[in-house]
Amino acid sequence: MKVSFKRMIGQEQVKKLLSRALENGQLSHGYLFEGPEGLGKRKMAKELAAAIFCSQEDAPCGSCNACRQVEAETHAEFRWIRSSEEGKEPTVSVDMIRNLVKDIYLKPYETDYKIYVIPEADTMTPQAQNALLKTLEEPPDHSVIILVTPEPERLLPTILSRCQRLVFRPVKKEVLETYLQEEKQMTPDKAKTLAAFANGIPERAVEMLENETYQQEYKDFLQLTDSIMEKNYGLAIEKGEFMQQKKNQAMWALAFWQEWLRDLHIILMGGSTDLLVHQNQESRLRKQAAFFNENTIQTAQKLMESAREDIRTHGNLSFIVETLLINLVKLVKDPSQADQLDGFLDS
Ligand SMILES: [Zn+2]
Structure with missing residues (x-):
């Protein structure tokens, strides 16, 4: 059996390690x-x-029965354990893990392995994590458990130490550029712009390309940045409404903001435009950079980080977003506010 993960962009180290282990x-x-x-x-x-279940010599082929069943999450020995949305927050409960544990010790029927994926592992409750621990300590020979999370620090250290940790990293701009040209038939110019914009995150480039909502959100974001420079609190809050809809959306928008501020900083410092993530917005960035100085940019970055943290720890989304936007307008209106806000953020 030969394993290659051709459909994955970048992540060469992860791919190498997994294909070797499998082979x-x-x-x-x-x-x-x-x-x-x-x-x-x-x-x-x-x-x-x-790849584990694929019937072909060159795995995963993507087209055999097994490959298609895994993709559709209908394969008998493949469990995709989604967080339940019933409570206030998405959660993987202790009962869900108990079911997993019950199931995992039963031998698979027709395959050598049973595979369990917890795609939002950080939503496991502490009890759920404890329930999983024993299985990770003494797993049956036929089992593979894959935990997926952007926030490993939310898992118990005992869970972390019993897993092999594979770190996914942003993809090089050139790799993404080639991918967009070859797989998405983009012109070199367009691929370059989009690759810069995606900032190493392939799914963002693809979403931007294929998803109209996402394109609209980007437009909303750009309008929001303009509205801050108008120094009008009401307008900023109105334009920032899209950030208050969902936690995800707010997090994406905050990531945009952080890059946007970094771009503004590059312009303020007279850096090369090649370094900009939002290269296609250069003239807008130049206009807006006039409203900032090095001090206020730094404070604005701190405001973003603090908002991210507040959202992560489940504060009230509308309140967090409105406070953020008001503080941004304050900063632009009166740069001397920076010190006061800094003091507040550091306390
Ligand atoms: Zn296959």
């Missing part, structure tokens, strides 16, 4: 896929499962 029959019983969102961690979990 040599040395798979671990527990894996942790960690790293920022949008790099294909969940896709890799499916590709690995498909």
Whole structure:
């Protein structure tokens, strides 16, 4: 059997390690896929499962029965354990893990392995994590458990130490550029712009290309940045409404903001435009950079980080977003506010 993960962009180290383990029959019983969102961690979990079950010599082929069943999450020995959305927060409960544990010790029917993926492992409750621990310590020979998370620090140290940890990293701009040209038939110019914009996150480039909502959100984001420079609180809050809809959306928007501020900083420092993530917005960036100085940019970055942290720890989304936008307007209106806000953020 020869294993290659051709459909995954980048992540060469992860691919090498997993294909070698599979070819040599040395798979671990527990894996942790960690790293920022949008790099294909969940896709890799499916590709690995498909490679394990694939009937072809060159695996995963993507078209045999087994490969297709894994993709559709209908394969009998492949379990994709989604967080339940019933409570306030998505959660993997202790009962869900108890079911997994009950099931995992039963031998597979027709395959050598049973594979379990927990795609949002950080939503496991502490009790659920404890329930999983014993299985990770004494896994049956036929089992592979894959935990996926951008926030491994939310898992118990005892869980972390029992998994083989594979870190997913942002993809090189050139790799993404080639991918967009070859697989998405983009012109070199367009591929270059989009690769810069995706900032190492392939799913972002693909979403931007294929998803109209996403394109609209980007437009909304750009309008929001303009509205801040108008120094009008009401307008900023109105334009920032899209950030208050969902936690995910707010997190994406905050990531945009952080890059946007970094781009503004590059312009303020007279850096090369090649370094900009939002190269296609250069003239807008130049206009807006006039409203900032080095001090206020840094404070604005701190505001973003603090908002991210507040959202992560489940504060009130509308309140967090509105406070953020008000503080941004304050900063632009009166740069001397920076010190006061800094003091507040550091306390
Ligand atoms: Zn196959």
